[in-house]
Structures are given as C-alpha cells and as structure tokens.
Amino acid sequence: MSLRLAGLTVHYGPVAAVSEVDLSIADGEVVALLGPSGCGKSTLLRTVAGLERPAAGTVSWDGADLAGTPVHRRGFGLVFQDGQLFPHRDVAGNVAFGLRMRRVDRRARDRRVAELLELVGLSGYADRRVTELSGGEQQRVALARALAPHPRLLLLDEPLSALDRALREQLALDLARLLREAGATALVVTHDHDEAFTLADRVAVMRAGRIVQVGEPSRVWRHPADVDTARFLGCGRVLAPDEADRLVGVHARVGLRATALRVDPAGPIGAEVLARVHRRDHVRLLVRLGGDDFEAVAPVAEPPSPGDHVTLAVDHDGVAVIG
Numbered sequence: 001m002s003l004r005l006a007g008l009t010v011h012y013g014p015v016a017a018v019s020e021v022d023l024s025i026a027d028g029e030v031v032a033l034l035g036p037s038g039c040g041k042s043t044l045l046r047t048v049a050g051l052e053r054p055a056a057g058t059v060s061w062d063g064a065d066l067a068g069t070p071v072h073r074r075g076f077g078l079v080f081q082d083g084q085l086f087p088h089r090d091v092a093g094n095v096a097f098g099l100r101m102r103r104v105d106r107r108a109r110d111r112r113v114a115e116l117l118e119l120v121g122l123s124g125y126a127d128r129r130v131t132e133l134s135g136g137e138q139q140r141v142a143l144a145r146a147l148a149p150h151p152r153l154l155l156l157d158e159p160l161s162a163l164d165r166a167l168r169e170q171l172a173l174d175l176a177r178l179l180r181e182a183g184a185t186a187l188v189v190t191h192d193h194d195e196a197f198t199l200a201d202r203v204a205v206m207r208a209g210r211i212v213q214v215g216e217p218s219r220v221w222r223h224p225a226d227v228d229t230a231r232f233l234g235c236g237r238v239l240a241p242d243e244a245d246r247l248v249g250v251h252a253r254v255g256l257r258a259t260a261l262r263v264d265p266a267g268p269i270g271a272e273v274l275a276r277v278h279r280r281d282h283v284r285l286l287v288r289l290g291g292d293d294f295e296a297v298a299p300v301a302e303p304p305s306p307g308d309h310v311t312l313a314v315d316h317d318g319v320a321v322i323g
C-alpha cells in the first residue's frame with residue numbers, strides 16, 4: 001500500500017504552484033513536506049486529497065491512478081491548521097462523524113470513539129462542546145476524527161501552527177507518538193523544521209513548487225542539497241571550501257548554524273563580541289573574527305558582553321556540509 005506522485009504539476013491560472021513533483025510514501029511512513037511560505041506545500045497536499053486538479057502528472061495509490069476518484073472516495077483523512085470541527089456537535093459527535101457517514105453501527109462507533117479519545121489523551125471529553133476546548137485540545141479532536149475511519153493515508157496541513165510555541169513543541173512530540181501508535185501513513189505539511197524533524201521518517205524540502213531534497217531528517221539536516229536549503233534550515237553563514245577548511249577544518253562548502261561556534265575558554269579561535277541576545281537555554285552572540293561577522297553561542301551563566309574578547313570552539317553538530 002503506498003502513495004505515489006509522478007510528475008505532478010498544479011497551476012492556478014498562469015502560476016505553477018507545484019512543478020513536476022515525484023514523491024512516494026510507503027506504508028506506515030510519515031513524510032513531512034517542509035518549505036517556506038508560498039512554496040506550494042498546501043497545494044500539493046490539496047491535490048493529493050483531490051481538492052485540486054493537476055495540470056499534469058498523477059496521484060496514484062497502489063498503482064491505481066486516483067484522477068477520477070473524488071475526495072470522499074480516496075480513503076484519506078484530512079486535518080487542517082484550525083481543525084475545522086463541527087461547532088454544533090460535541091467531541092464524540094465530531095470523532096464519530098466519518099464512522100456515521102460509513103454507516104458504522106452505534107456500538108462499534110462508540111467503541112471506536114472511546115479508543116480514539118484515549119489515544120489522543122482526551123478520555124472523559126466525549127460530551128464536551130468543541131467550542132469550549134483549548135486550541136490544542138481541538139487539534140487532538142480533529143486528529144481523532146481523521147483517524148477514526150482507519151484512513152489509508154492521513155494528510156495534515158500545518159496541524160500545529162495555530163498553537164503557541166510551547167504547546168506546539170509538546171503536541172509535535174505527542175503527534176509523533178500518536179502517528180506511530182496508530183501505524184498511520186501520513187503526509188504532513190509544515191514550514192517549521194523542528195516540527196518536520198520531530199514528526200517525520202523522511203523530510204521532503206520544497207522550494208518554488210519543486211521538491212529540492214528528500215531524505216531522512218538527520219541526513220537533510222547535516223547535508224542540505226544546496227545553499228538555499230541550508231539557509232532555510234538555519235545556516236546563517238555559508239563558507240567556501242578554503243574558508244571552511246581554515247575555520248572548522250572541513251574542506252567543503254559548509255553552512256554554519258549559530259551553534260557551530262561556541263564560547264570555550266580552551267577554544268582555538270579568537271573573536272570579539274559585537275552583540276548578544278538571551279534565548280531560553282543559551283545566549284546568542286554576534287562575533288567578529290578575521291574581519292567577518294559570525295553567530296556564536298555562549299552558556300546562559302556568565303555570558304560575555306559586547307566588547308569582550310573570547311575564544312571559540314567548533315561544534316560539528318552545527319556544521320552542515322552542502323551538496
């Protein structure tokens with residue numbers, strides 16, 4: 001059982017929102033579609049769902065072209081950014097919706113609803129009005145509703161982006177666990193790389209309508225396919241091979257994340273601190289070394305001040321080899 005996109009191209013009038021996308025998702029696999037705003041992620045997801053019609057290419061399941069299969073016959077579950085729950089139904093009524101559509105009998109329906117509410121951590125919420133739930137709870141209900149009819153593929157469009165940051169991080173972990181426990185095959189759209197890397201078995205990076213790289217999260221993180229992908233994945237500086245060799249001891253074009261250079265009293269690289277900003281668990285610095293500006297990090301306890309001279313060590317976890 002698997003989804004396959006081949007040469008998929010989608011136009012809005014003269015604009016190609018998606019261009020010649022090839023992508024397969026295996027049974028039980030979670031793939032994240034990651035890219036900046038406007039790159040075509042949602043359009044691609046909507047086309048898989050059957051909500052947009054491709055100008056060229058195919059969406060197929062187990063080798064069968066879905067072109068003539070309408071949205072509700074594809075057997076896919078959908079979750080959008082804002083849940084889109086039915087406000088006049090209670091939690092159980094929302095979760096049971098797809099089961100009722102499929103004429104699942106009452107007892108089996110109740111059993112499945114209880115099972116799903118347990119899975120998403122909302123046992124005891126069956127009779128609650130969905131309008132009285134928090135944003136995070138609403139998204140859990142939306143997920144339970146999508147999973148209830150055993151969809152063969154789950155399509156999630158920015159499922160966590162309407163939530164505040166702390167909740168998003170927690171729910172991303174919960175969602176990763178839920179998808180594994182449910183054995184779901186899923187395509188998740190996100191513009192947040194932390195979220196993509198938390199959720200996915202493979203990440204597909206999209207830019208300007210095309211998929212520019214597909215791979216396991218750690219591989220994509222360490223080896224972005226090109227400079228734009230490296231920058232999108234948090235590399236503030238890109239160094240040519242000679243420069244990289246001198247600074248971090250790697251003879252290749254590399255991208256440096258802020259964490260690549262750390263303040264270390266025993267470090268070999270001298271630098272002057274230009275500015276500092278406090279973050280939750282570290283301090284971000286702007287430093288000057290060899291006439292150039294770089295980002296660096298320092299521990300929260302006793303961080304250096306602007307004007308201080310410090311020494312830095314290289315942390316290779318923050319160094320990405322491009323290409």
Ligand SMILES: Nc1ncnc2c1ncn2[C@@H]1O[C@H](COP(=O)(O)OP(=O)(O)OP(=O)(O)O)[C@@H](O)[C@H]1O
Binds near residue numbers: 017037042043044
């Ligand atoms: N209904 C539409 N009609 C015309 N153009 C559209 C329509 N929907 C999207 N577009 C355009 O298609 C391109 C891709 O949009 P899409 O929403 O797929 O991107 P996205 O990566 O999901 O962005 P975001 O993260 O901001 O939602 C954009 O240039 C957008 O302006």
